[in-house]
Amino acid sequence: MTGPVSLTMHFILSGLNELIPIYKLMEKRDMNEVETQFKAFLISLLKGLIDKQTWTDSGSMSERMLRSQLLLFACVRKYQPCVQRAEVFFREWKEANGNLRSV
Numbered sequence: 001m002t003g004p005v006s007l008t009m010h011f012i013l014s015g016l017n018e019l020i021p022i023y024k025l026m027e028k029r030d031m032n033e034v035e036t037q038f039k040a041f042l043i044s045l046l047k048g049l050i051d052k053q054t055w056t057d058s059g060s061m062s063e064r065m066l067r068s069q070l071l072l073f074a075c076v077r078k079y080q081p082c083v084q085r086a087e088v089f090f091r092e093w094k095e096a097n098g099n100l101r102s103v
Contacts, residue, residue: 009066012049016069039077050074055085 019042026035043050053067074082093100 006062009062012046013062013066013069016073043074043077043079046070046073047079050079050082055089 022038023035026032026038050070050073053070055071057064059067071082071086075086
């Protein structure tokens with residue numbers, strides 16, 4: 001994939017990776033309120049992209065990396081649609097005795 005979509009994916013992946021030091025700094029300085037507001041802002045900013053993600057392993061390598069980062073970001077920040085879907089997959093996996101192929 002090339003062009004504007006590929007460039008957008010690159011910027012989003014890079015941006016998500018750059019957030020880690022910012023979060024650590026906010027935690028170190030005990031900036032809980034600012035951190036909470038910042039995370040809520042980021043979820044609202046990325047919500048459209050997060051909601052478009054599928055829970056499959058399809059697409060190009062960059063699409064899969066973007067999907068992985070966005071869903072991880074959303075679930076860790078307790079974005080409910082993401083958390084609910086992850087819980088459904090976990091229950092299905094558990095009921096299948098850990099067999100991912102049947103889920």
